[in-house]
Amino acid sequence: MTVHQIPNTLQLESFWMPFTANRQFKAAPRMFASAQGMYYTTEDGRKVIDGSAGLWCTNAGHGRREIASAVEKQLTTLDFAPAFQMGHPLAFEFANRLAEIAPAGLDRIFFTNSGSESGDTALKIALAYHRANGQASRTRLIGRERGYHGVGFGGTSVGGMVNNRRAFTSAQLPGTDHIRHTHDLARNAFSKDLPEHGAELADDIERLVALHGADTIAAVIVEPVPGSTGVLPPPKGYLQRLRELCTKHGILLIFDEVITGFGRLGTPFAANYFGVTPDLMTTAKGITNGTVPCGAVFASRTIYDGLMTGPESQIELFHGYTYSAHPVACAAGIATLDIYKNEGLLTRGASLSDYWRDALHALKDLPNVIDIRNCGLMGAVELAPRKDAPAARGYDVMVDCFNRGLYLRQSGDAFAMSPPLIVEKNQIDEIVSILSDAIKRVA
Ligand code: PMP
Numbered sequence: 001m002t003v004h005q006i007p008n009t010l011q012l013e014s015f016w017m018p019f020t021a022n023r024q025f026k027a028a029p030r031m032f033a034s035a036q037g038m039y040y041t042t043e044d045g046r047k048v049i050d051g052s053a054g055l056w057c058t059n060a061g062h063g064r065r066e067i068a069s070a071v072e073k074q075l076t077t078l079d080f081a082p083a084f085q086m087g088h089p090l091a092f093e094f095a096n097r098l099a100e101i102a103p104a105g106l107d108r109i110f111f112t113n114s115g116s117e118s119g120d121t122a123l124k125i126a127l128a129y130h131r132a133n134g135q136a137s138r139t140r141l142i143g144r145e146r147g148y149h150g151v152g153f154g155g156t157s158v159g160g161m162v163n164n165r166r167a168f169t170s171a172q173l174p175g176t177d178h179i180r181h182t183h184d185l186a187r188n189a190f191s192k193d194l195p196e197h198g199a200e201l202a203d204d205i206e207r208l209v210a211l212h213g214a215d216t217i218a219a220v221i222v223e224p225v226p227g228s229t230g231v232l233p234p235p236k237g238y239l240q241r242l243r244e245l246c247t248k249h250g251i252l253l254i255f256d257e258v259i260t261g262f263g264r265l266g267t268p269f270a271a272n273y274f275g276v277t278p279d280l281m282t283t284a285k286g287i288t289n290g291t292v293p294c295g296a297v298f299a300s301r302t303i304y305d306g307l308m309t310g311p312e313s314q315i316e317l318f319h320g321y322t323y324s325a326h327p328v329a330c331a332a333g334i335a336t337l338d339i340y341k342n343e344g345l346l347t348r349g350a351s352l353s354d355y356w357r358d359a360l361h362a363l364k365d366l367p368n369v370i371d372i373r374n375c376g377l378m379g380a381v382e383l384a385p386r387k388d389a390p391a392a393r394g395y396d397v398m399v400d401c402f403n404r405g406l407y408l409r410q411s412g413d414a415f416a417m418s419p420p421l422i423v424e425k426n427q428i429d430e431i432v433s434i435l436s437d438a439i440k441r442v443a
Pocket of ligand 1: 055113114115116117119148149150151223227228256257258259284285
């Protein structure tokens with residue numbers, strides 16, 4: 001394995017790092033140089049276990065030869081082909097393979113390049129669908145507080161994270177609104193798996209229906225388990241109730257499965273885990289094991305037919321990306337699905353989730369820990385914020401973890417955890433023990 005040496009003289013100014021406090025990072029950079037299996041290697045040669053699957057994406061672990069070979073072969077066979085008015089077989093094959101594992105009926109696949117593009121695409125499909133079906137008044141898009149649906153104009157507007165919205169006030173589309181979030185420390189702290197309390201929060205849809213009129217609402221988008229805001233498993237029964245209310249009012253339900261898709265909960269998708277089927281589902285990340293940018297929106301046949309064959313349908317959807325169904329992404333995606341199938345990774349989490357839950361909840365009595373959450377192979381440990389500096393304690397623990405050999409995604413004062421699905425029990429112990437040491441030291 002080649003380890004690329006990062007020279008000491010490397011200049012850091014030019015790269016404007018996304019979602020990063022640039023000045024703070026550049027003063028004390030943390031650099032990965034290579035990765036294999038469950039581990040990154042830092043530029044100074046230390047092994048760091050990956051507690052967050054990159055950014056929730058390297059579900060089959062790092063450095064998979066099968067994907068590398070497929071990508072290399074594709075680059076030298078057909079490096080690019082348009083999916084507008086032309087086709088290439090891999091695009092159809094990849095869509096068929098995704099349809100095979102899709103929740104029942106969600107087997108029409110629209111390709112994008114990222115979770116953000118999948119979010120905006122699904123919202124636009126919802127609008128176009130209603131219009132094509134004689135319900136052009138349904139233009140309102142509803143998200144949820146504490147939701148994250150990427151950084152496009154649509155995703156930013158229906159998203160519910162204050163920092164992501166505040167700086168871009170005019171980026172918020174008119175006619176968007178939000179239902180309440182379900183995070184309730186007072187009632188649900190330290191819940192194991194799904195919290196008991198809060199299914200009734202789904203009824204918040206009725207408030208927006210009463211306020212705006214159901215005939216103005218196109219869609220509701222939620223993450224089945226919000227990830228970026230610190231892993232917030234839904235209260236028992238909540239998603240079922242949301243589904244019923246959307247159906248009752250003719251509102252399309254969109255699940256953002258960019259994180260929960262591809263085995264994260266021990267089922268292929270969260271829709272399977274919760275037994276709730278949305279009308280549209282957005283994915284990305286694990287679709288290519290994080291290797292080549294790719295995303296996909298899964299749509300119901302009703303929606304596809306409504307747009308492509310309905311009475312007022314357009315003969316095409318005026319939407320798509322130069323790189324939709326990019327041949328290299330399709331090759332990487334098919335190789336990824338082969339790995340998931342051969343290694344049983346889409347359901348492997350089910351046999352580990354109890355171990356994962358118990359390992360995380362063993363941290364309960366550590367200093368400053370105010371909540372621990374888990375669902376499938378997602379988890380979060382939340383610390384009390386310092387009064388003078390919210391997120392500072394989270395940052396200190398994150399840096400201490402990195403120095404001790406654990407990479408975790410910090411989300412304020414919580415740690416969003418999602419190991420690659422190849423994780424072994426002793427590696428879960430390793431993750432939890434390093435985090436435990438870091439929390440103690442920072443306290
Ligand atoms: N939706 C969810 C639920 C996500 O977690 C993310 C990324 N963390 C996105 C959308 C956006 O994906 P991307 O960064 O690929 O645009």
